[in-house]
Amino acid sequence: MLEQIMLRVARYRPDEEDTEPAYADYDVPLRPDWAVLDGLNYIKDELDGTLSYRWSCRMGICGSCGMMVNGDPKLTCATFLSDLAPGPVRIGPLANFPVIRDLVVDLTDFMHKLGRVKPWLIREEEQPVEEGEYLQTPAQLDDFKQFSMCINCMLCYAACPVYGLDSDFVGPAAIALAQRYNLDSRDEGDRTRLTILAQPEGVWDCTFVGECSAACPKGVDPAGAIQQAKLAAAQEAVKSLLLPWRSQ
């Protein structure tokens, strides 16, 4: 008989008049090659088909299986049950987001914020297609590559107490992605983005707790990106004070 591990899973079913999440216990096989997500799939397939959660790629790329595992924001496909033995393993929805059902949270707020920071290449004037692509050296790529590795898994938002306390905060991933384009040699939109980032609920809301970077499964370091954006915003403010004609 296979060894078992207990998963203590948050259940919230508003259609059954639940007013708050309650935890339900499930015993799943403790296999050395099983991640937390495999345990959840076992529950869904074998024990209780009503459990709701998001997942897709199972390889740390899609960013959809983020949950709180024993209180820490984790990708459940990359967190192995054997590392959490003997259990029980407490699995909850990502912190700081509204819960739709069980382990599924609503990310609409982030989607709005992501659009506001304009995470795409902005050009003052587009080069005609006949002139070819915008070229970039490997060194120029290295300037922003780290910040482009974000998979929008939202672990950083779940780790950020500032976002938990003040949901107006633009937040780690959106600012890191804004900084990714600010640092891109092909982009000319940094001052456009600054009008959003330099707001109080932009970079200045961040108090550098640093947990976003600790939680990030892709090594993006959003906290670093935010501090760099703060420095850029401060430099721009000083420049516009000393050289007002330049900021026209």
Next chain:
Amino acid sequence: MISPLEARYYRQRVPLLWWARRRSYAVFMLRELSSLFVALFVVELLLLVRAVADGAPAYQDFLDAMANPAVIVVNGVALAFVLLHAVTFANLTPRAMVVRIRGRRVPPRAVLAGVYLGWLLVTAFLAWLVVG
């Protein structure tokens, strides 16, 4: 206007003692608290300057007040907090600042070493000024 579906969302709240749940959060709160002690040192420095400006008796009064055991204990605690503040601030520098020399990015460790070297030099200069 929220939809009927959104009305049934469970809104998670951050508990009042959120910072006590994790060591890194607690260290962060201590760092925030350290700002008060930085302010205390600034006030003490200003009082010192005023005492020096007011002449030898005022300066002696200031020294006597600072020699009070309670003040020494408070200043000892304040020193620990100011060191925490300074070290965490210095450690942040390479992440906030991308330094380039001749177009090449200086490795973060070198930036950090530069910050500590600068700190050491300023401390040595001040020590020379006070003791020398």
